Amino acid sequence: ADLSTSIAGVKLPNLLLNASGVNCRYENELQQLLDSSAGSLVTKSATLNSRDGNPEPRYAPLAGQIGSINSMGLPNQGYEYYLEYAKKFDYNNGKPLFISLAGMSLADNKAMCEAFRDANLPCVLEINFSCPNLPGKPQLGYDMEAMEAALKVLAPIIGKPFGIKLPPYFDIAHFDQAAAIFNKFDNIAYVTCINSVGNGLAIDWESETALIKPKDGFGGLGGLMVLQTSLANVNAFYRRLNNGKQVIACGGVTSGKEAFLHILAGASAVQIGTQLQEEGTGVFERVSKELQEIMAAKGYKNVEEFRGKVKTL
Numbered sequence: 236a237d238l239s240t241s242i243a244g245v246k247l248p249n250l251l252l253n254a255s256g257v258n259c260r261y262e263n264e265l266q267q268l269l270d271s272s273a274g275s276l277v278t279k280s281a282t283l284n285s286r287d288g289n290p291e292p293r294y295a296p297l298a299g300q301i302g303s304i305n306s307m308g309l310p311n312q313g314y315e316y317y318l319e320y321a322k323k324f325d326y327n328n329g330k331p332l333f334i335s336l337a338g339m340s341l342a343d344n345k346a347m348c349e350a351f352r353d354a355n356l357p358c359v360l361e362i363n364f365s366c367p368n369l370p371g372k373p374q375l376g377y378d379m380e381a382m383e384a385a386l387k388v389l390a391p392i393i394g395k396p397f398g399i400k401l402p403p404y405f406d407i408a409h410f411d412q413a414a415a416i417f418n419k420f421d422n423i424a425y426v427t428c429i430n431s432v433g434n435g436l437a438i439d440w441e442s443e444t445a446l447i448k449p450k451d452g453f454g455g456l457g458g459l460m461v462l463q464t465s466l467a468n469v470n471a472f473y474r475r476l477n478n479g480k481q482v483i484a485c486g487g488v489t490s491g492k493e494a495f496l497h498i499l500a501g502a503s504a505v506q507i508g509t510q511l512q513e514e515g516t517g518v519f520e521r522v523s524k525e526l527q528e529i530m531a532a533k534g535y536k537n538v539e540e541f542r543g544k545v546k547t548l
């Protein structure tokens with residue numbers, strides 16, 4: 236079965252890729268993604284300057300393989316590292332490149348977007364409005380006015396199709412408000428739903444201790460336990476966005492089954508985070524095979540036949 240897709244004007248031979256933040260901080264990790272069955276790759280969210288991130292332990296899988304908690308604190312090499320990578324990238328290799336940016340301020344985001352604009356590269360920018368792990372920094376994705384004000388500055392600078400990484404929303408009014416904002420910007424080509432479910436607390440019952448060190452153990456939740464929230468966000472924006480805007484799913488994909496569900500919910504591509512962290516890049520081959528088996532069993536030849544076709548009662 237054909238798992239290819241197009242997003243923001245670039246073609247992915249396989250709709251599976253990594254979630255920003257996992258296995259994508261360093262060039263060697265990005266090469267592992269290129270060498271895998273993933274159809275594309277997205278870099279670790281970049282800030283103006285390089286960052287070490289929060290003290291460790293800052294990531295932990297949850298017991299029973301239900302998910303993960305993280306408070307990495309935006310460790311990255313600084314945007315110029317990823318700009319150089321994007322300049323050297325072989326855009327004829329068959330897999331497109333997505334670059335994630337997470338400025339600590341609008342000025343930082345503006346400076347980074349201007350630098351990528353001036354470099355005039357085929358990579359696609361994904362602006363991260365949803366990092367939940369910077370002490371004292373509210374997620375921009377939860378401040379509708381600030382998010383719109385930022386987009387009014389950044390969208391014209393970027394000047395070509397780009398995407399936004401969104402936090403999970405839990406209120407229909409927020410789906411309505413956020414989608415109404417995004418529909419105002421012609422070059423928002425897609426939204427990625429969802430980032431981790433912010434500020435969960437994982438505690439080990441034997442040691443009576445939080446699993447991670449930063450922020451008294453508070454961190455973003457990912458993995459299978461966030462699947463239904465992720466499906467809802469994917470479908471909510473799929474129903475609300477217009478003019479061909481697409482949704483990339485992220486959240487709870489451990490097998491072909493969850494990837495299939497996300498496509499039913501409306502996803503054009505599917506990112507894998509926690510399961511990639513736990514299993515390694517072989518996850519892309521496995522999930523691709525499982526998804527193709529499901530499609531064959533159901534008689535689907537390509538994903539367009541069932542994308543967004545979730546039935547309601």
Ligand SMILES: O=C(O)c1[nH]c(=O)[nH]c(=O)c1Cl
Binds near residue numbers: 310
């Ligand atoms: O702590 C992080 O680096 C982090 N962790 C997340 O779960 N989502 C993000 O967008 C980021 Cl930037």
